[in-house]
């Protein structure tokens with residue numbers, strides 16, 4: 001059986017639509033019909049060659065989506081044919097089957113343990129979870145990457161508490177998820193920062209108390225005045241730009257301020273910071289997709 005898939009053949013070139021041959025399912029593998037797919041920025045970066053040399057070409061793409069289980073391989077116990085599932089790069093319980101290998105005109109096409117830019121995908125059981133009841137399938141795509149990451153940056157990595165202030169740099173999928181989480185947790189003020197007015201309007205609709213457009217005003221000055229000169233308690237960075245990462249650490253308060261970096265920088269870029277900021281008791285924190293936030297939204 002074959003399936004249509006958008007394949008990355010060469011980085012920085014348009015994806016090619018290929019009919020690839022689906023392999024016989026091995027242990028822990030699940031064939032899923034993809035209903036909706038997200039397009040995460042890390043995947044766009046990969047396609048554009050911004051993540052460095054790609055040794056897996058040609059390969060499938062996509063790491064968040066919603067689908068319907070068609071068939072299960074040996075040793076799969078968590079999902080059954082007909083189940084609606086959320087597809088996520090974040091691991092749940094179950095079998096780790098690794099990446100799938102398809103073929104096209106006799107040559108191998110590589111894929112990760114989950115891919116979604118295709119009609120049918122062979123996925124590892126542990127990247128699938130039943131679609132939560134009451135969540136529309138097209139909304140549930142967000143559960144595969146952006147929502148757990150943005151939520152986890154605030155709750156798990158950033159350890160925010162009600163009443164604390166937060167600045168969110170970059171109001172894309174992760175940033176908006178961090179904003180919604182912060183509002184729901186009672187953080188105040190919740191401050192959205194983005195160059196796009198459209199995204200800032202959306203952030204306000206999600207409950208952000210204040211927005212800053214760096215093209216129109218100085219971010220550090222605006223954040224200082226919003227926090228009585230102290231700096232914010234928490235900053236979440238979701239732009240992938242080292243200069244913004246540095247600003248995230250700069251803008252948090254001394255003695256306890258946390259800057260959580262979620263954005264992916266281009267391969268080869270470096271982050272320079274003043275070590276004195278760390279001596280002030282500020283923390284620079286990395287996150288692995290929100291650090292175990294997946295289980296908050298999806299059954300494992």
Ligand SMILES: [Zn+2]
Pocket residue numbers: 040041042063064145146
């Ligand atoms: Zn993603």
